Amino acid sequence: MALKDRIADEMKAALLGGNRFEGETLRNLRAAILNEEVAQNKRDVGLSDQEIEKVIVREVKKRNESAKLYRDNNRPELAEPEENEAAVLAKFLPEQMSEADIRALVESKVTELGVNDPSAMGQVIGAVKQTAGNTADGALIAAIVKETLAK
Structure with a gap:
């Protein structure tokens, strides 16, 4: 099942099940996906699952x-x-990669x-992100690359 369909199904289930918070959160996510489709001029074909994951990230x-x-x-x-x-x-x-795997x-x-x-930090971060995709946090990647190149 496509990720976009899964999000729509879970939104419907949450709203019908009375979980208004989750339903509204997923409705907002669908709006963000729609905005991205319009921005990329892909409204008719839609975004791929990987592009949708980038929106979710x-x-x-x-x-x-x-x-x-x-x-x-102090506003919990x-x-x-x-x-x-x-x-x-x-x-x-x-599933997100562990810090050890990213290292x-x-x-x-x-x-x-x-x-x-x-000075090659950007090049390394780009290569790591290309391999890791959406399974690793970009800030964590940047911190580890900075630490590694500073040695």
Whole structure:
């Protein structure tokens, strides 16, 4: 089943089952997917599952950043809904790589590319992201690459 169809089915099930929070969160996700389809001029053909995963990653990142800002400003009552929305959306992402797996991938890409100075950070991050896809957090990749190239 296509990811877009799975999201639609789960949204309907949540709304019919009385879980208004999850239903509204998934409705907002569908709107974000539609916006991306229009922006990429793919309204008729739709986005691929991988492109939809990128939209979900972006939406989860937004929620997590908002929650962090709320927590930093001592507003936990506003942070909780953002964190709950991020959890609902994260169900549609592939299993995330562990930090150890990302470190191993970064080490192999650094060796493969033959670089060892921080000026090549973007090149290494790009290579790692291309291999990892949506299974690894971009901020974590960047931090590990920076740490690795600083050695």
